[in-house]
Amino acid sequence: VQLSSKHLLLLAFLFLSPSLGAEPTTRAVVKVNAYLDNDNNQILTPHTSVQSTVSPSLSLGAHVGVDVVSSASIDVISAATPIGSFIDIRTETGANMAYSFSDWTLNGAGRFSTEDDFRSVSGTLGVSRELAQKNTTAALSYSFTDSDVGRVGDDTFNEDLDSHVVNASLTQVVNQKTLAQIAVYAAVFVGFQSSPYRMVRFNNGAASPEQVPDDRQRYAGVLRVKHALSSSSFLGADYRFYFDTWGLQSHMAEISFSQQPNKSFKWRVRNRIYRQSAADFYAGTYAAPQKFMSSDREHSPFISDTLGGKIAVLAGDFWGFEDVWFDLKADLGWQHFSDFDRQPNRLMWVTEIGMNVGF
Amino acid sequence: MRAFSYSLFILALSGIGLQACQTVRPWQREHLAKPQMTFQEDKDEGILEQHTYEYREGTIGGLGGGGGGCGCN
Numbered sequence: 485v486q487l488s489s490k491h492l493l494l495l496a497f498l499f500l501s502p503s504l505g506a507e508p509t510t511r512a513v514v515k516v517n518a519y520l521d522n523d524n525n526q527i528l529t530p531h532t533s534v535q536s537t538v539s540p541s542l543s544l545g546a547h548v549g550v551d552v553v554s555s556a557s558i559d560v561i562s563a564a565t566p567i568g569s570f571i572d573i574r575t576e577t578g579a580n581m582a583y584s585f586s587d588w589t590l591n592g593a594g595r596f597s598t599e600d601d602f603r604s605v606s607g608t609l610g611v612s613r614e615l616a617q618k619n620t621t622a623a624l625s626y627s628f629t630d631s632d633v634g635r636v637g638d639d640t641f642n643e644d645l646d647s648h649v650v651n652a653s654l655t656q657v658v659n660q661k662t663l664a665q666i667a668v669y670a671a672v673f674v675g676f677q678s679s680p681y682r683m684v685r686f687n688n689g690a691a692s693p694e695q696v697p698d699d700r701q702r703y704a705g706v707l708r709v710k711h712a713l714s715s716s717s718f719l720g721a722d723y724r725f726y727f728d729t730w731g732l733q734s735h736m737a738e739i740s741f742s743q744q745p746n747k748s749f750k751w752r753v754r755n756r757i758y759r760q761s762a763a764d765f766y767a768g769t770y771a772a773p774q775k776f777m778s779s780d781r782e783h784s785p786f787i788s789d790t791l792g793g794k795i796a797v798l799a800g801d802f803w804g805f806e807d808v809w810f811d812l813k814a815d816l817g818w819q820h821f822s823d824f825d826r827q828p829n830r831l832m833w834v835t836e837i838g839m840n841v842g843f
Numbered sequence: 844m845r846a847f848s849y850s851l852f853i854l855a856l857s858g859i860g861l862q863a864c865q866t867v868r869p870w871q872r873e874h875l876a877k878p879q880m881t882f883q884e885d886k887d888e889g890i891l892e893q894h895t896y897e898y899r900e901g902t903i904g905g906l907g908g909g910g911g912g913c914g915c916n
Contacts, residue, residue, distance in 0.1 A: 513887045519895060529894075533887050547887070619866055651905070655882070659865045661874045665882055669904035704904035708882055712874035726902040734902040742879050750879075760901055782901040813888065819899070834895065836888065 510536040515838040522831045524556040524569070546579045551599075558826050559682060559780075570636075574599035587614040591625075601680065604631040610651075619657040626650050635680040643676030653706075661712040669704040684777040685769045694778050696765070702728040718742045720754075731764035732783070748798035756790040768823050781824040790817040792834075807842035 512534045519527040533547035556569035578595035593608040610625030627649040635641035653667035675698055682694040704726040711719045720740040727733045740754035763783040765776035792815035802808040817832035867875065878884050889906075897903050 515887055515891065517891045529891060531887060531891060535886075547890075549891075617866060618869070619864070649904075656864055657867045657875060658863065660867050660871050663875060663880055663882075667905050671904065702902075702904060704902070706905035710880050710882065712877065712880060715874060715877075718877070718879040722906070724905050726904060728902070732901050734900070736902075744877075744879065758900065763901065780901075782899065784901075788900070811885075817899075832899070836891065838885075838887070840885075 510534065510843055512841045512843075513838065515836055517834065517836040520833045522829075523558060523827060526554045528552045541584045543582045544579070545581070547577070549576045550574065551576075559679070562683060562826075572600050574602075587618075588612070601634040601636050602631065603634075604629060606630075621653075621655040623653045623655075624651070631675075633676050633680060641680060643680075645673065645675035645677060647671060647673045663710045665706070665708040667706040667708070669702070669706070671702040673700040673702065674698060678778070679780065682778075682780060684767075684779045686773075687769055687771050692773060692777065694780065695776055696763075696778050696783075697730065697776055700728055700730055702726070716744050726760075730783075731762070732760060734758065734760035748800070750796050752794045754792050756792075758788045758790075759786075761785050762823065766823070768825055779824075781821050781827070781830075784821055784823050786819050786821040786824075788817060788819040790815055790832075792816070805841050805843055809838075809840040811838045811840070812836070813838075 513532065515529075515531045517527075517529040517531065519525070519529070529549060529551050531547065531549040533545065535543065535545040537543045551572075551574040553572045553574065554569070555572075560570060561568060574597060576595060576597035578593060580591065580593035582589055582591040584590075589612045591608075591610045591612070595604075595606040597604045606627060606629040608625055608627040610623065612621055612623035614621050627647075629645075629647045629649075631645040631647075633641075633643040633645055649669070649671040651667065651669055653665055655663065655665040658664050677698065677700060678694045678696045683691040684694055685691050704724055706722065706724045708722045709720070713719060718741070720738075720742070722736070722738045724736040725734070726736075736756065736758045738754060738756040740752055742750065742752035744750035762785045763778060765774065766778050766780070766783040768779060768784070770777055792813065794811060794813040796809050796811035799808040799810055800806070813834070813836040815832075815834040817834070819830040819832070821828050821830070874880065883889050893903075893906060
């Protein structure tokens with residue numbers, strides 16, 4: 485994986501940026517995330533980011549991440565041109581900034597990602613304002629993403645996908661121990677949204693390429709609560725309801741408990757449950773061709789449960805840095821697909837190690 | 844119609860909650876100032892996590908996150 489000189493210069497600038505302002509703070513994060521499942525997918529994701537407060541009103545950040553994907557999943561072995569397995573590398577770079585004045589904060593971010601058959605450029609502009617003696621924060625942002633979809637081994641295949649996303653949120657201090665947030669997400673996706681490889685099957689054994697609508701409007705409402713049980717124990721609860729114009733609906737609920745028994749150790753456990761309905765045009769197999777057809781299990785009805793734990797340890801003096809945290813996370817997920825007979829259950833295991841340095 | 848009913852329910856619940864809010868002064872924020880009381884205590888973890896869910900679920904949004912890609916695997 486090659487990073488351009490622009491990316492390296494940006495990261496170097498952020499590492500050096502403390503010299504530009506008074507009493508700056510900079511945090512650098514390195515993480516390695518490993519995903520495995522019982523459908524022969526392995527994804528290794530090294531990720532690093534730097535966030536620096538250049539001055540009391542200006543902060544800058546950047547990140548670089550790489551997904552190294554190795555797959556021999558059901559989707560891959562039943563693709564239009566079965567190849568048995570593949571290895572793909574996806575690289576993402578991004579930068580962000582935030583400028584604060586009075587009770588207002590303006591922020592912007594850009595992101596670029598590329599892989600063998602997909603290229604994506606995204607930009608976000610946002611504004612937030614603190615109200616009611618900083619007891620309320622209202623935020624609004626807009627993102628635009630332009631994606632080019634290709635197909636490995638077919639240079640003539642070139643499709644476009646655009647997305648427009650608006651996020652709005654209201655965060656409220658409820659009392660001295662409780663914080664609540666309500667958020668709304670609205671998005672319009674226009675363009676090629678099928679998989680260039682995925683096939684659907686007919687009852688007579690024939691197969692045909694997946695075909696989904698070019699237009700998709702997506703909406704979500706989120707309610708989040710944080711509550712301090714004491715000065716060292718915390719509860720979190722999230723709920724999201726989602727629906728879109730393809731007929732998909734979902735409910736997601738997550739509850740977490742975290743504790744920091746002393747200055748140098750903290751831990752967290754959580755459980756996330758999720759349930760979705762099927763897209764209007766989804767079927768495991770079709771009796772006859774239809775305008776829209778998908779046998780993608782992510783468009784099928786399913787439930788899932790994820791149980792996870794995380795610990796973080798303050799390393800103390802480490803290579804001359806005093807503020808260094810190491811963390812380790814493990815999540816075990818289970819999905820049950822009630823209308824996908826090729827693999828009704830998927831087990832997923834995520835492990836993540838990280839280092840967070842402040843200077 | 845059901846979708847809008849759920850949305851209205853969330854909004855109504857939030858409205859009721861806001862009615863019960865207190866004005867908390869800066870010197871009363873000992874608990875609220877803890878990193879664990881932010882909605883994105885570990886931003887990088889959140890980005891990686893939402894990216895995984897985007898690939899593995901048919902629905903997205905409202906919880907931050909990032910990344911693109913075809914999710915063909």
